[in-house]
Amino acid sequence: MSEEILINVTPSETRAAVIENGVLQEVYIERTSSRGIVGNIYCGKVVRVLPGMQAAFVDIGLEKASFIHASDIVGRSEKLSAADKGEELNIRDLVHDGQRLYVQVVKDPLGTKGARVTTQLSVSSRYLVYMPQSDHIGISQRIDDVDERNRLKELVNAGIAVVDSESGQVESDNKSGGGFIVRTVAEGIGEAEILADIQFLKRLWQTLERKMPETKASKPVYEDLPLAIRVLRDMVRSEVERIRIDSTETFQKAAEFCHDFVPDILNKIEHYRGERPIFDLYSVESEIQKGLERKVSLKSGGYLIIDQTEALTTIDVNTGAFVGHRNLEETIFKTNLEAAACLARQLRVRNLGGMIIIDFIDMKDEEHRRQLLRTLNKVLDKDHAKTAISTVSELGLVQMTRKRTRESLEHVLCVSCPACHGRGALKSAETVCYEIFREILREARAYDKSDFLVLAEQSVIDRLLDEDADSVADLAEFIDASIRFQVEAMYNQEQFDVVLL
Structure with missing residues (x-):
């Protein structure tokens, strides 16, 4: 590869x-x-506390206030302590209106929602993520080898001890020196690289600590690369x-x-x-252009239909022109396997996140279902975003989630259609003509004798003068008024105006 x-x-x-x-x-x-602002640290200002949602809105200088949940305000140890005691976190005990709060963006503003932020700050380097408010040392879950995980943890502990001794700090089991997460790319690296990253991150954080008190509310303290x-x-x-x-x-x-x-x-x-x-x-x-299309063709002749909504994304698998060579069950199984590999790539290219429902073609063979699920898990292993997959249901549906931190490709490159407003369909010319008839009747009843001018798009006017010409004549006779028509080139098919003359 x-x-x-x-x-x-x-x-x-x-x-x-x-x-x-x-x-x-x-x-x-x-x-x-x-x-994008994911990873940026701001000096925020709490503008509204929402006890019913155990959350608050924080102004960080963007058009929309950012959102923070109570669980993202307290430290890791405090959360665990509250959970152990069976206590619920109360947002009013944590923040109040007007309070300055240093927050970090974990999710870009998406659609109509503001950014998602946390007070659990961190800064990243090539191999490590430094968490100054934690004392935890973690290893990326993508590093599977137990010996390698232990080796990396020992290297980080040794590196922390070296840096603390150089700075004159007394060693104390890392209770006050901050925590680290070892990133996936650190697999196989040596002691020198780990030590260099620890030194860099500690220096960076000391610089930010000096900068924080001087930063005005709703202004950035640190911006990612x-x-x-x-x-x-x-x-x-x-x-x-x-x-x-x-x-x-x-x-x-x-x-x-x-x-x-x-x-x-x-x-x-x-x-x-x-x-x-x-x-x-x-x-x-050309691949980017294909990533904006609804239909994705498979090599076998099958295809996917991908529909993205605000709440979730649906992916429908179809056999299309693929008829197979042996039997129906085998044809369906092969199509589903190919679709699994294809949709995993489409999720990455389109950056689809949140809730995703995959409608695989229904398979009767239980072993085929298990193989499909294993294939889907395998092809998603290389995804940088965190994913979670359910089992295949009786209807062939698979429910999965994919962590979303930034807008999808479609939302970055496109805007909602001004004609259909995102519906994906326009009213037919016939439907618009009947709406015009009803509007003329409404206006004729509301006002004394008047003549009417209809302004509409070309295809609608053509239908009024052709297929519906008899209906127009009957309507004019019924209301005892003349009806004239004028094409408006700037109108879309759904737009029209009825003007009283």
Whole structure:
């Protein structure tokens, strides 16, 4: 398996694409006018406490106030203590209106909702996440080997002891020195890299601590790295062979960052100077366009239908033109297996999150159901986002969740249709004509004798003058008034006006 990362930079937008064996797997888009804010730390101001929801709204300087739950305000040890005693956390005991609160964004504003924030602050490096308010040392769940997990934990403990001794702190089982989470990319690294990251994160946090009291309310204390550098820090694993960047300035910044913090990937960075746009190398542009379509074709002839709503995403699997070679059950099973692999990639490319319902084709064989579930779990293992999957129901439905921290591809690139307002369908010309008839009758009853002018879109006017011409004549005779028509080029098919002359 070979992986490449392509980074396309323009003054207004940065895009990063993860390519695996020549096929797009993930795409990230960050615009200068609307950068993602996950990971940013703000000096917030509590603007409203909601006891009924055990939550509060916090102003962090955005258009919409951010949302924080009581469980995200207290520290980990306090939560565990309250849970052990069977006590419920009371938001009024934790915050009050007007209070300054240092918060970190864990979820970008999505749709009509504001950002989700927490007071459990953390800062990240290449291999570690530092949690200054915790004393816990954790290892990424994606590192399965028990010996490797123990080795990494020992390295972190040793590194903390070295840093504390250098700073003159007395060793105290890490009760006051903060906690760490070892990231997946740390698997197999040595003592020097762990120590360097611990030193960097401790220095960074000391700088932020000095900055916090000086920061005004609703202003940022710390902003995460821009997308191009963040990709180098978070996404470059051993499988990645090359990182191509088409901007000279960004390439130089990336090289400096790698030289200082991740020298082991410095030789993988390339400055792309080709005349052909970098996203055309592996048809990334066309794949992005396909990622906005509702229908996804499978190689066998089957297809998926993906519908995204505010509450959840549904994925319907169909056999389509695939008729198989042996029997119906085998055809259905093969289609479902292919669909599982395809939809896992679509979730990553489209960045679909939240609740996802997958309607696989119903299978009678229990072993086939188990194999399908194993396949789905396997193809989702490589997903950076956390996923959870239920069993296959009697109806062939699989319910799953995928952690969502940023907007989906569709919401980043598209706006709701101004004609149908997101319904995905327009009223037919026939339906609009009958609405016009009713409106004319309504106006004729409300006002004394008047003539009428109907303003509407071309297809509606054509129908009024053709198929419904007899109905128009009957209506004009019934209300004893003339009815004229005028095409409005700027109207969509559902828009019309009835004007009294």
